[in-house]
Amino acid sequence: MSGASRIGRRACLVLALASTWSAAQQPAATARAIFAGGCFWCVEADFDKVPGVLSTTSGYIGGNVPNPSYQQVAGKSTGHAEAVQIVFDPARVSYEQLLEHFWRTIDPTTKDRQFCDAGTPYRSAIFALDAQQLKAAQTSLAALEKSKPFAEPIVTQIALAGPFYVAEDYHQDYYKKNPVRYQYYRSGCGRDARLKQLWGKAGG
Secondary structure, X not given: OOHHHHHHHHHHHHHHHHHHHHHHHOOOOOEEEEXXXXXXXXXXXXXXXXXXXXXXXXXXXXXXXXXXXXXXXXXXXXOOEEEEEEEEOOOOOOHHHHHHHHHOOOOOOOOOEEOOEEOHHHOEEEEEOOHHHHHHHHHHHHHHHHHOOOOOOOOOEEEEOOOEEEOOHHHOOHHHHOHHHHHHHHHHHOHHHHHXXXXXXXXX
16 A cells, blocks of 8 residues: 555544544534523523533514614614523433523513613513423423512513524623623622522522
């Protein structure tokens, strides 16, 4: 066998091993979930720390204008909510576990508002992607109604998801890109203080 042939075979072997390794790093299947919990910067930050969550993407959902801009949504005329689309590995974290985490990272007692942000874009909502997710969300709500540690009624919306529009690049991973501004906003908005008031140490 010539030297060139040996080199060629080695290169093919390396590529094959690299391809096998790459495939092994990817989960066999992924799933999606969409939650609205006020400012999507905070929702991204809260879900990125959950083991089994592979990615989070900020965007807009639940409105009546295609491809809305942040300015349009913030103007409160499109009907959209700020939301986060989550891609997760169901072998590591279930949709039901994500629901549990969601409830404890929002204030489910305020309509069209989350913490210091008011208006329909900041409503809390679960946007189910199929009938199974819808049933799971409704079941989790019923269980929470029985066990909630606060007296106020739960007003979080549960609905089947419509189109999800990805938000502008500068909103993606905002808490990582602008950590000082993000922490100043989150603290000033009173998010964690209210979560602690609602949920105790389990909040957030």
